[in-house]
Amino acid sequence: MPDTAPLWTSAEIEVATGGRLSGPAFVATGITYNSREIAPGDLFLALKGARDGHEFAAAAFAAGAAGAITERPVEGGPSVLVRDTLHALEALGVAARDRAPHVRRGAVTGSVGKTSVTQAIKAGLDLAGPAHASIKSYNNHIGVPLTLARMPRTTGRAVFEIGMNAPGEIAPLSKMVRPHAACVTTVGPVHIEAFAEGEAGVAAEKASIFEGLNPGGVAVLNGDTGFSVLLDAAARKAGARRVTFGAGAGHDARLIDFKPNPEGARVQAELFGKTIDFTLGQSGFHWGLNSLCVLLMLDALDVPLDTALAALAEFRPLAGRGQTTTVHAPGGAFTLIDESYNANPLSMAAGFRSLGARPVPPGGRRVVVLTDMLELGDRSHALHEGLAGAIGAAGLDLVHAAGPEMKRLHEVLPATRRGLWRETAAELAADAAELVAPGDVVMVKGSNGSKASLVAKALVALGGAG
Known part of the structure; x- marks a missing residue:
């Protein structure tokens, strides 16, 4: 059933952010910080970046915004006044998480493939029930709390992409999401100009996603990366239950064979000791291991294997990604x-x-x-x-x-x-x-x-x- 409840009421926004309503009470069915993306009923968030979002509040109301979160009074409609709009967004995200303790949450990071893996997991979650996920590559200090704040009340499962450009960014975002399962797709020389330690620094930053895991959470680890020992140590320190994927022996999910074809690929693998054969809608060789990462994440989020395999068979490459x-x-x-x-x-x-x-x-x-x-x-x-x-x-x-x-x-x-x-x-x-x-x-x-x-x-x- 579709969620007919409002995403946020102005009273809930006041409580979550510590803000004060200016104007009449309102209800919002969505949230965005981009005035060009406003749909009728949306909450407009006046963030301050290269341009001050307050300058676009009037345009947002003209486009149908129900209300806004602002740091000063604006014309055109009601707003909840806060000290800092970015901090208010973070508070709204945490409130959305806490008001839905039943939601099973996953988090994805990695040097390669995190957006596609996130969306493949979402495809499996969708088949299993009401689901929610990051859109596009909304994986930073704005995208993660925004994705949380957009989570409908009836969500059963959700998955969040978490990225970084510099040290110290992933752990706070993971702690905000507080996932029940988290994975690192792989580690490689990406954003290394920001890390004095090179790839080892990148690996440590990626591993910090496990710091936000719920107690008893699952860490899904790429056992084939050269930093598997580092990842395992970080997951162990977080008290996580650890599962691994890779092509070598001893992994919980082991790739045996990958045969690309015009429609995608056929994969043979071993999952928790059982041999499985399945179809992929992706033909890139990297999807051999990616698919195993997806299967382990879906298992940790209580999605049945047949549902997970059906999702992988239908999942197609994203725009610009194959x-x-x-x-x-x-x-x-x-x-x-x-x-x-x-x-x-x-x-x-x-x-x-x-x-x-x-x-x-x-x-x-x-x-x-x-x-x-x-x-x-x-x-x-x-x-x-x-x-x-x-x-x-x-x-x-x-x-x-x-x-x-x-x-x-x-x-x-x-x-x-x-x-x-x-x-x-x-x-x-x-x-x-x-x-x-x-x-x-x-x-x-x-x-x-x-x-x-x-x-x-x-x-x-x-x-x-x-």
Whole structure:
């Protein structure tokens, strides 16, 4: 049954935040801090960032906002006045958690795959009953409390993505969520410019997600990462029940075989000592281990195995994270794999391997189009050059690239593999027609900030409108 109760009443907001109502009482059916996303009945949160959200309160009320949380009186409608709107959001999130003690909560972090794994878990939760989850990549100091504050009263299970850009960010967010199960998908050289200890610092930060676990909570650990001992120690210190996934012997969930196909993949695994065979709607090799992480998380959140497997069979790649499209260009069709949302050395290697396993028609090529990986600090040059080995091992035919860091990779590639290089993604996108030929399978991958999506969109546009 749909939840017909209001998400928040102004009286509840006052109690949760310690604020004071200015204007008539109201009820809110949603909450957002973006005045452009207001739906009728929403609560508008006037956060202060690059722009002061108070400047947009009038527009929010004009769009149908029922009320607002503000630090000063605003025109256009009622508001709850608070000292600090971000702290008020945090308090609202905690209040939403505490008013629904029956909700089983999961939390996901990791250097690679956390958004997709979160959404795959959500797919399983949806099949099991009323569920709630992070949207997009709402995983930071605003996104996590906002996701909590948006949690309907009738939610039975929920999953939250928790990310970081610097040390000390994950533990407070996990303590806010207070999950019953938490996982680390994997650990790799991501955001390492912010960590003096390099990957070890990243691993320690990721492991801090276990600090927020409820007593008796479950820690789902990647047993194949080089930091598995560190992760296990952190989970043990938190008093968690520990379960592991990986390809090696001794894991609670062990990957035995992964066979990609045009529709996704077939997986054989061992789960708690029992052999299982199941279908995935994902073809990337990294989804072998990802799927086991999802199964362990769903088990910890009391979702039956058959329900979890049904969800994995139907779950498809998210936008910019492996969506596959046949582009019918004037000279002939080619296949586009859009991995343009994000990139780091781990996900690059996984993407190359997956592309290398893709069948191509006679005359077709396996082509990869790359833009810079960001936030790699003083290891950036070496990590970009180092991609050449994974490209060679995957047997890819041609590499196009954009950006000053990818120029280093371009220069160390053998001439037979070296395609176009341009200073920016926009310049490479302008040459989209030169990047592909009929029958090619083309993967576009790069960090969001280096605009790989421009190239993906330009390639789609070769097929005409839409």
